[in-house]
Amino acid sequence: MLNRNILSRTRVEVIFVQLQQKKMRDEEKSKEQLLKELIDLRRTVVTNDTEHRLREEYSKVKENEQKYYNLFQSSNDAIFIQDLNGRILDVNQKLLSLFGYDRSEMIAASMSDLVSATEESKYRSALESLVSDGATIFEIDLRRKNGEPFPAEVSASMFAVNGEKVVQGIVRNISERKRAEEEFRKYRKHLEAFVAQRTDQLESANKELESFAYSVSHDLRAPLRAMEGFANALLEDYAEKLDETGKDYARRVVSAAQHMDILIQDLLAYSRLSRSALKPNEVSLDSVLGEVMHQLSSDIQKIDAQIRVERPLPEVMGDHATLVQVLSNLLSNAIKFVEPGVKPKVNIRAEVVNNRVRLWVEDAGIGIAPEYHDRIFRIFERLQGMETYPGTGVGLAIVKKGLERMGGKAGVESVPGEGSKFWVELRMRGL
Ligand SMILES: Nc1ncnc2c1ncn2[C@@H]1O[C@H](COP(=O)(O)OP(=O)(O)O)[C@@H](O)[C@H]1O
Ligand SMILES: [Mg+2]
Known part of the structure; x- marks a missing residue:
């Protein structure tokens, strides 16, 4: 009995130990299991997260792609994309309506359908220069689906898609311009x-x-x-x-x-x-003035006019005979338009402004009111009566026309009662 008891206890113990061990194993197992499940779980979680992110990025890419595709499609310019063999890869709506094809017809179309027969070599050479330069603009006659030709300007450039070079081009109908x-x-x-x-x-x-x-x-x-x-x-x-x-x-x-x-x-x-017509030559203003003084010498002496010349005067580009006419009119005016009884005083000098020579004929005479400074250069315009100051009113018109014919200008600065400064401007010699 005792033995049996011992035995049975032992059995119980054994069973207990076994159970204990099993429990431990189970615990061990469930721990492992737990770890495994945990790893699995983590993997799943990580995978889900990455997938989520990937999905998000993908949808962003898709969205962008769609945005650019919409831009491409709705562009007011007719755009095509083709490979270097001339095969059309994509076109936008505007291009379809320009050529009159629908999308599938357009994609299937060959270059000879779109480019006028006489222009094919031109198109090929444009493609060649595109390949060498990366971009090109050329004019070419294209053909609609109904066979109707139209002049176009194509602006093409190259870019790479997945390492493969493609051509992107904009086609403009230039019928109106032509x-x-x-x-x-x-x-x-x-x-x-x-x-x-x-x-x-x-x-x-x-x-x-x-x-x-x-x-x-x-x-x-x-x-x-x-x-x-x-x-x-x-x-x-x-x-x-x-x-x-x-x-x-x-x-x-x-x-x-x-x-x-x-x-x-x-x-x-x-x-x-x-x-x-006047051909400008090199003219010495000194010699022109010498001739004019000689012409007017009897008048100058008669009224005892004082004429001072700041020599040497420069050489200009002009016409000698015309300059004699011009200066003779300016000088005769300068000694004529003085108050009665006053001895005329005239100063002649030249200055260089921006490579142009300005010759001044300055008197101390009656002067001219500013409102007449332009008018007196018109033919027959005179400000005084014939009795006081005789004349025809042609002199300053000759001055102005003469200067125009020589490519120069003429003008006046004057204050009534303080004298007048007439000037003529010409190119300097050699310039
Ligand atoms: N040096 C000057 N001083 C004052 N007035 C002048 C002078 N030169 C020209 N004028 C005015 O300009 C007008 C036109 O000159 P111009 O054409 O030479 O004609 P004309 O000498 O025959 O009167 C003159 O009538 C005069 O009124
Ligand atoms: Mg005159």
């Missing part, structure tokens, strides 16, 4: 013809005017000389038969005839100047 260019060309041709015709007409009108001016100078001056001569003859040969009024009339005829003669000569000088 039409405008054509119109412009036609218009220009027409205009050129018109100008040539008008130039011919003007040239012949000029010739007519020239011969008219020539006959004016001869035919008008002859009767004038007769009037002046006979009026003088009256004064000399019939003096005792004429009373003072009769003599006065005869003198007036003489002076009117003389005035008209001067007027005709001035007009002739002006009209000659308006016509002849």
Whole structure:
């Protein structure tokens, strides 16, 4: 019994130990299991997280892609993407409507469907320059689905997709521009013809005017000389038969005839100047002024005018004869427009401004109000009466026209009562 008890206890113990061990194993096992499950769980969690992130990134990429694709599709420019063999990979809506194809037709189209037959070599050479330069712009005639050709400007560049080079191009229909260019060309041709015709007409009108001016100078001056001569003859040969009024009339005829003669000569000088083309030469202002002083010497002496010249004067690009005319008019004005009884004082000097020579003729005469500074350069504009200051009103018009013909300018600075400073500006010699 005891034994049995011992035995049975032992059995119980054994069972207990076994159970204990099993429990331990189970615990061990469940710990392992737990760890495994934990690792699994972690893996799942990590995987889920990465997947989530990946998903998010993917959807962002998709979103961006869609955004750019929408941009591409809705662009107002017709855009295509093709490979280097000319195979179309993608096109946008605008390009489809430009060519009149639907999408699948367009993708299937070959270059010979889209480019006019005569232009294929041009397209190939454009592709070649695109490959060598990376970008190119060219004009080419393209063809719509209905066969209708249209002129286009293609601006193409290259970029790589997955390491493979593709061409992206923008096509612009330039029919309008071409039409405008054509119109412009036609218009220009027409205009050129018109100008040539008008130039011919003007040239012949000029010739007519020239011969008219020539006959004016001869035919008008002859009767004038007769009037002046006979009026003088009256004064000399019939003096005792004429009373003072009769003599006065005869003198007036003489002076009117003389005035008209001067007027005709001035007009002739002006009209000659308006016509002849002037080739600028190197001209010495010193020698021009010498000639002018010689011309006016008797007038200068008569009124005892004082003329100071700041020599040496520079050389300019101009025309000698025209410059003599110009300076003679400026100097004769400078010694004419003084208060009665005042001895004229004139100063002539030159200065260089920005490689241009400005020649000044400065007097201490009656001066000119500012509102007339432009007007006096127009033909026949005079500010004084003929009795006080005789003249024709052509002199300053000759000055202005003469300077224009030589590529120069003329002007005046003046204050009434303080004198006038007339200037002419020309290019310096050699510039
Ligand atoms: N140096 C000057 N001083 C004052 N007035 C002048 C001077 N030069 C020209 N003018 C004014 O400009 C006008 C036009 O000059 P111009 O064409 O030479 O004609 P004209 O000498 O025959 O009167 C003159 O009538 C005069 O009123
Ligand atoms: Mg004058």
